Amino acid sequence: MGKTFQKPEAMADTITHYCPGCTHGVAHRLVAEVIDELGIRGRTVGVAPVGCAVMMYNYFTFDFQEAAHGRAPAVATGIKRVRPDLMVFTYQGDGDLASIGMGEIVHAANRGEKITVIFINNAVYGMTGGQMAPTTMPDQRTTTSPFGRKPLDTGMPIKMSEMLAALETPAYITRQTLITPKYINKAKKAIKQAFTYQMEGICFSFVELVSTCPTNWGMTPLDSIEWAKEKMLPYFKLGVFKAPEEQTVSSKQ
Amino acid sequence: MGKVLMKGNEAIGEAAIRAGCLNYFAYPITPQSEVAEYLARRLPETGGVFLQGESEVAVSYMILGAAACGERVFTTSSSPGISLMSEGISYIASAQLPAVFVNIMRGGPGLGGILPSQADYMQSVKGGGHGDYKLLVMAPASVQEAVEMMMGAFALAEKYRNPVMILGDGLIGQMMEPVEFPESLKAEPTNKDEWATSGMVTRNSDQRNLVKTLYLDPEELNAHNLMLKAKYERMEREDVRYEAYNVDKDYKALIVSYGTMSRVCRTAIDNLKDQGLEVGMIRPQTLFPFPKTAIYDAAGKQGCRSVLCVEMCMGQMVEDVERSVAGRLPVHWYGKCGGEVPTPEEVMEEIRKLVD
Numbered sequence: 293m294g295k296t297f298q299k300p301e302a303m304a305d306t307i308t309h310y311c312p313g314c315t316h317g318v319a320h321r322l323v324a325e326v327i328d329e330l331g332i333r334g335r336t337v338g339v340a341p342v343g344c345a346v347m348m349y350n351y352f353t354f355d356f357q358e359a360a361h362g363r364a365p366a367v368a369t370g371i372k373r374v375r376p377d378l379m380v381f382t383y384q385g386d387g388d389l390a391s392i393g394m395g396e397i398v399h400a401a402n403r404g405e406k407i408t409v410i411f412i413n414n415a416v417y418g419m420t421g422g423q424m425a426p427t428t429m430p431d432q433r434t435t436t437s438p439f440g441r442k443p444l445d446t447g448m449p450i451k452m453s454e455m456l457a458a459l460e461t462p463a464y465i466t467r468q469t470l471i472t473p474k475y476i477n478k479a480k481k482a483i484k485q486a487f488t489y490q491m492e493g494i495c496f497s498f499v500e501l502v503s504t505c506p507t508n509w510g511m512t513p514l515d516s517i518e519w520a521k522e523k524m525l526p527y528f529k530l531g532v533f534k535a536p537e538e539q540t541v542s543s544k545q
Numbered sequence: 546m547g548k549v550l551m552k553g554n555e556a557i558g559e560a561a562i563r564a565g566c567l568n569y570f571a572y573p574i575t576p577q578s579e580v581a582e583y584l585a586r587r588l589p590e591t592g593g594v595f596l597q598g599e600s601e602v603a604v605s606y607m608i609l610g611a612a613a614c615g616e617r618v619f620t621t622s623s624s625p626g627i628s629l630m631s632e633g634i635s636y637i638a639s640a641q642l643p644a645v646f647v648n649i650m651r652g653g654p655g656l657g658g659i660l661p662s663q664a665d666y667m668q669s670v671k672g673g674g675h676g677d678y679k680l681l682v683m684a685p686a687s688v689q690e691a692v693e694m695m696m697g698a699f700a701l702a703e704k705y706r707n708p709v710m711i712l713g714d715g716l717i718g719q720m721m722e723p724v725e726f727p728e729s730l731k732a733e734p735t736n737k738d739e740w741a742t743s744g745m746v747t748r749n750s751d752q753r754n755l756v757k758t759l760y761l762d763p764e765e766l767n768a769h770n771l772m773l774k775a776k777y778e779r780m781e782r783e784d785v786r787y788e789a790y791n792v793d794k795d796y797k798a799l800i801v802s803y804g805t806m807s808r809v810c811r812t813a814i815d816n817l818k819d820q821g822l823e824v825g826m827i828r829p830q831t832l833f834p835f836p837k838t839a840i841y842d843a844a845g846k847q848g849c850r851s852v853l854c855v856e857m858c859m860g861q862m863v864e865d866v867e868r869s870v871a872g873r874l875p876v877h878w879y880g881k882c883g884g885e886v887p888t889p890e891e892v893m894e895e896i897r898k899l900v901d
Binding site for chain 1 (some may be wrong): 594604610613742758
């Protein structure tokens, strides 16, 4: 009997630059496991964002491109359109995807680009040092909302999954979280489903992952998990918001 | 295939296809939208990719993604659109990707106007986006030349792994002229397997490729910029192109002008010759690399008293001409901005003022 738990082939044998307690490592591993299980490493191209995951290409063993802030879905569109045989995914944070890249993500989803988007929602800009993001919770303190986010001034956190699910174009849109093992297993299933839809050429696929940022939240990793559970999950509800099969059914009605 | 009468914008689209580029991403903007309209019909016939992006910003990154896969790709736009694309162009230049951008210039700044202009000279030849980078910029003076430059642009982009810009004034895109398409070109083999993110199975390799522009280590970033600089210096050595007109005899003044404007100058030179006044012209066909030596030599010719830059903008090329002339002669400017093209008579009058 061989090892029952080992490093995925899609993952590089190196240490990461992520802070202790950060969920990027978990999300990376899930993506790598899925790529291994689907046997697609040799024809996968990842698109790295700007933000904490900007150097994520150092942790994977397949082709990668680096996009400018928010532009990853446009880069992925360029790749997928000229090379439909490649498996293309972007991996973006909330500042990248929901703020500066809002236009790119909405239009990539609406065109039904056959790409997969992994969206890390930790309610804060990480790399630039903890500024307010479009997904920052009401009253959450950040370096640019030092008295807490005031929805009267800056609106409510954007629910990307619900927003993208409102588009008529068929898609797979789901929100999962990485805060406990039970949820992590469900998140992996969702990522695998997303890549499978792409592999079969069915639709755009989007997996939002409610994540934690102990460093910029100013909490221990354990407190971060509790905070995400108490503050984020009631607002950012987990579930599948759209699946291509349902779309087919509803469009027949 | 013999000569056909074609609008510049459509001829540019057809030229790209004949150069073996079947991937086009663009966003509509006057006065170049006919390229997209032509290719929306034409590219599907070839099995190529046509996509209208949601913005020029997005388009510039679609170009990046496609180019990074090692596929030939191009876009077309006009001045305000190129400003938006300049973000992506900076990344593409740093990532050393071959791609072709066409700018059919309209008047600026701001929304400006939709009539022909040459007011994006600085933006095109000095960078445009952030950071130390340059584009190889070619400026056609006819629809025929636009076709030829377009067809050669992809090989140049691949030679240098650098974006190439075709810089045409609005007239080049809008006017109809007879064109003859050269033989379709076969792409030369490139070393793209060494850098393109084409999928490891595609290139039968177990080494992954990475296309990036982030260099946090200062020494590494400096080295990266020095390497880019060496590439731009190589362009200056190997790919300067220009046309000299009426420079065989002695002349009293030298005109430097490019694009459609140079054709007006040519008429002015012919008319002045009839009146007994000889004027020479250097017409840069590449704006970067700039034909510095040719201009220096032409300005140094016995009897030449003055140099006149004629442009459809407020004299953006004057600095480069002054640097080329290197103080040998005074450099003057004449031009108009806003859409009107200076007439041969106006150019003749300017020359008279300088030499009389």
